[in-house]
Amino acid sequence: xxxxxxxxxxxxxxxxxxxxxxxxxxxxxxxxxxxxxxxxxxxxxxxxxxxxxxxxxxxxxxxxxxxxxxxxxxxxxxxxxxxxxxxxxxxxxxxxxxxxxxxxxxxxxxxxxxxxxxxxxxxxxxxxxxxxxxxxxxxxxxxxxxxxxxxxxxxxxxxxxxxxxxxxxxxxxxxxxxxxxxxxxxxxxxxxxxxxxxxxxxxxxxxxxxxxxxxxxxxxxxxxxxxxxxxxxxxxxxxxxxxxxxxx
Numbered sequence: 001x002x003x004x005x006x007x008x009x010x011x012x013x014x015x016x017x018x019x020x021x022x023x024x025x026x027x028x029x030x031x032x033x034x035x036x037x038x039x040x041x042x043x044x045x046x047x048x049x050x051x052x053x054x055x056x057x058x059x060x061x062x063x064x065x066x067x068x069x070x071x072x073x074x075x076x077x078x079x080x081x082x083x084x085x086x087x088x089x090x091x092x093x094x095x096x097x098x099x100x101x102x103x104x105x106x107x108x109x110x111x112x113x114x115x116x117x118x119x120x121x122x123x124x125x126x127x128x129x130x131x132x133x134x135x136x137x138x139x140x141x142x143x144x145x146x147x148x149x150x151x152x153x154x155x156x157x158x159x160x161x162x163x164x165x166x167x168x169x170x171x172x173x174x175x176x177x178x179x180x181x182x183x184x185x186x187x188x189x190x191x192x193x194x195x196x197x198x199x200x201x202x203x204x205x206x207x208x209x210x211x212x213x214x215x216x217x218x219x220x221x222x223x224x225x226x227x228x229x230x231x232x233x234x235x236x237x238x239x240x241x242x243x244x245x246x247x248x
Contacts, residue, residue, distance in 0.1 A: 004029035187214060
């Protein structure tokens with residue numbers, strides 16, 4: 001039980017990668033806060049799955065782009081489970097469009113949720129971590145934060161921003177025993193990607209040396225590494241989980 005007696009908060013964990021992360025951390029002993037913005041029923045189902053397996057879970061709601069809601073979420077989790085030991089910033093949205101057609105509100109919304117949400121949640125969670133001189137922050141970026149992607153200037157900018165943000169805070173809090181790292185998934189089979197045209201999927205598959213798309217569990221296991229003491233001497237790093245799609 002790598003995470004026994006730890007409290008983990010996973011943003012955007014009602015479905016997809018976040019759901020798998022919440023389940024993986026719970027399987028390894030963490031008490032997990034399953035959080036959501038709109039999908040209360042789905043989040044409740046994830047929490048119930050954890051409880052049915054003998055774990056501990058609560059559900060919390062927040063639009064992470066709103067500072068007051070992020071603060072209230074962390075405070076509620078702390079009351080219910082105890083101080084947050086592991087923060088996984090996973091919540092994210094897409095509003096894809098070529099730049100010349102991109103609406104300003106779509107740019108602003110993606111940046112405010114995907115990058116602003118990481119800032120808001122990390123800032124509030126760090127307060128107790130610093131006092132206790134321990135903590136793990138794991139931020140979910142994307143390979144497009146490393147490579148860019150046409151039609152995703154907003155999403156790519158936010159995901160690249162997460163990497164710079166993480167490396168900056170890793171330097172700030174290392175002396176307090178806190179690590180901050182990034183997991184950057186490639187093409188992962190989730191609800192967010194299943195709607196892509198088949199020709200686009202075929203082109204992506206041709207770029208993946210391992211010859212398959214990733215699963216949310218592939219990403220969850222990488223998050224577990226950073227969340228546990230297995231990575232106690234690792235901070236400010238980016239672990240790419242993409243089947244070899246991007247090699248640098």
